[in-house]
């Protein structure tokens with residue numbers, strides 16, 4: 001097998017800059033080409049990053065491409081990933097992997113038949129802070145986790161994204177768009193989910209775009225934008241998840257876990273770093289955060305320095321391909337996450353508690369040394 005695998009990227013929109021700019025710091029793969037339905041966009045990205053632009057069909061047919069990274073909109077994820085598998089390529093997809101359990105099961109069957117790997121973002125749970133939180137949890141610092149809360153709530157996406165339509169269509173909404181970060185982190189911390197129940201609503205049926213260049217255009221909202229769910233994990237933990245794009249302001253923290261011996265407050269799982277607080281015997285226990293390569297701030301967002309190591313999941317999948325082992329951002333874990341999220345929406349419609357049918361285990365932990373191996377010249 002080649003030591004460096006060639007990556008072709010399909011979908012050259014907003015998030016592609018993160019992949020194209022962050023990829024060079026990881027070892028084991030190289031992004032060599034990109035494609036988009038919008039050929040001009042692909043050509044512009046190719047020129048900016050010194051790679052080739054190809055048509056989507058040409059990229060899929062290219063013998064020099066080993067892995068397709070799928071950065072298209074959610075509604076196109078399944079079709080593009082299935083085409084890539086049919087063409088004999090491993091796939092790494094942006095979230096959500098697919099929009100339904102059925103799509104995911106077909107993808108799993110095809111990947112097994114072809115002997116190819118499928119991976120999916122989010123990989124933010126590989127971040128230094130989330131891995132440190134896991135380390136504290138696994139060391140028993142808060143004991144058995146009984147319950148917790150997750151809140152991802154804002155006024156919406158139409159104020160910043162240049163093409164915000166997809167956020168308000170099937171496959172979007174705060175649960176499928178931002179839920180993956182929270183669900184993936186909960187799975188790495190607590191394991192698989194047993195059942196979900198939820199209440200959902202669409203308070204505003206139309207949203208006005210205020211970002212450029214389409215300011216003033218209206219979007220018809222086709223998926224719930226306010227969701228309150230309760231997730232029961234197989235380990236017994238009961239977690240409240242609030243996800244909304246109808247909230248002007250709030251004071252909830254991103255993620256809190258409550259255990260038999262203490263509590264833990266975790267940072268935003270949409271990023272790799274941030275403060276982890278451990279509360280024992282009613283007061284904060286000082287903890288020394290790990291010097292973890294995926295926890296160090298490397299970008300400015302607004303006025304804040306944040307850690308963003310997107311593509312770490314792709315790098316880890318490449319290493320897993322070489323080593324013939326399971327990868328952290330695996331299809332099974334992403335598919336379990338999709339089942340959780342789609343069941344939350346279905347429960348909102350039916351009012352019923354829904355039991356999960358898929359299962360996954362926790363991904364392996366990624367301590368600072370294991371993370372460094374993804375960055376160093378390791379092959």
Ligand SMILES: NC(=O)c1ccc[n+]([C@@H]2O[C@H](COP(=O)([O-])OP(=O)(O)OC[C@H]3O[C@@H](n4cnc5c(N)ncnc54)[C@H](O)[C@@H]3O)[C@@H](O)[C@H]2O)c1
Pocket residue numbers: 010011012013014015016035036037038041056071072073074076080094095096163177
């Ligand atoms: N924008 C972000 O900050 C962000 C962050 C994390 C993850 N994501 C995820 O990344 C994905 C892409 O988001 P984005 O913000 O870049 O969207 P975008 O709309 O800016 O870009 C998507 C691109 O995909 C192309 N495309 C759509 N269907 C295609 C197809 N069938 N074949 C080839 N190209 C196709 C479009 O022409 C467009 O250029 C989404 O799944 C999103 O959830 C986005």
